[in-house]
Amino acid sequence: MKSDKQETQYLDKKQALAKAENFCVYQERSQKEVRYKLVEWGIRGNELEEILSELIINNFLNEERFAKLYTSGKFHINKWGRIKIKQGLKLKGVPDKMIQKAIYSIDDDDYLQALRRLLEKKDQFLVEKNNIKRKYKLTSYLQGRGFERELIQEVLNIE
Incomplete structure (x- = not known):
């Protein structure tokens, strides 16, 4: 009986390195x-390390570069805020110091402007008449x- 899942193909160190380079x-x-x-x-153990x-030595893998690009993409393309970006980076295993550096690389004016744009866009589609709701x-x-x-709250109270 064949399963729907493809059989796992085990690679030697040289093949794994080449495949990992392409992956990166x-x-x-x-x-x-x-x-x-x-x-x-x-790949496990010493070979993996x-x-x-x-x-890392050949610059295929750079955690700081990854964190900055992830942050930039999620902010500019997906319109995510800092909290959601931070959670995403934590799930990817990025160290806290690099997360902080990456999320605070977002320009504060751009961040506020993105928040206002999202607010205005969502506000247009809400049919709720009660101001509190x-x-x-x-x-x-x-x-x-x-x-x-x-x-x-700060932006909502201004508008």
């Missing part, structure tokens, strides 16, 4: 993602996008 070239990756892939390919070291819905939406509650 295709898209910026975190160490955790690459480590997971290597284990999936049957040696491959990771080789990728309307503010609650806007706050919930923006918090879901990862923006800070205090900043949302």
Whole structure:
């Protein structure tokens, strides 16, 4: 009986390194993602650590670069706030210091402007007439996008 899932193909160290390099070239990756892939390919122990070291030395893998690009993409393309970006980076196994550095690389004026644009866009589609319920819905939406509650309240009170 054949399963729907493809059989796992185990690679030797040289093959795994080449495949990992291609994996990293295709898209910026975190160490955790690459480590997971290597284990999936049957690489463990010292070989795994040696491959990771080789990728770092040859600049295929750079956690700080990954954190900055991830942050930039999630902010500019997905319109995520700092809280959601921070959670995403934590899930990717990025160290806290690099997370802080990356999320605070977002320009404060751009951040505030993005928050206002999202607020205005969502506000146009709300049919709620009660002002308190309307503010609650806007706050919930923006918090879901990862923006800070205090900043949302500040912007809502101005408008």
